Amino acid sequence: MRVKELMSTGICCVRPDTSVAEITRQMRKTDVGAIPVCNDKEELLGIVTDRDIVIRFLAAESAKRTADTSNMSDAATMFSVCAADIMSTNIISAPEDMNIHDAALLMSHHQIRRLPITAGGRLVGILTTADIARRPIMADEAGDILQAVSRPATS
Secondary structure (H helix, E strand, C coil), X not given: CEHHHCCECCCCCECCCCEHHHHXXXXXXXXXXXXXXXXXXXXXXXEEEXXXXXXXXXXXXXXXXXXXXXXXXXXXXXXXXEHHHHCEXXXXXXXXXXXXXXXXXXXXXXXXXXXXXXXXXXXXXXXXXXXXXXCHHHHHHHHHHHHXXXXXXXX
């Protein structure tokens, strides 16, 4: 079985200059925890996860506010910080014709729950642990990914 048979398609992407406010709106609207960042050619540049927003944006803003006595509002900051400022750029991706077992191993090895899928250099979908788990014959692979992702990362 190939990745293209299980991946989610019609993925919502944002541009590098999209504000954190708009990214969070898109996450809520599409009920996802990650949104790819692409250029005008739909080439994958990075990904913004809910964790990126918490760690890179909210925690940094909280630290700045503690150190700074300025009265910048949360709304102004949410609209001035953009995807390029907080996205993860060390993206692991896979081609759409990759074997699903190999994709599961890749996800386990890199401890990731979401795997962007590309074709011809363009983003065409995302394979998630849930996509794999929905197939009864793939339950072992989904369990292996979840176990790997749940392990503390090694430095």
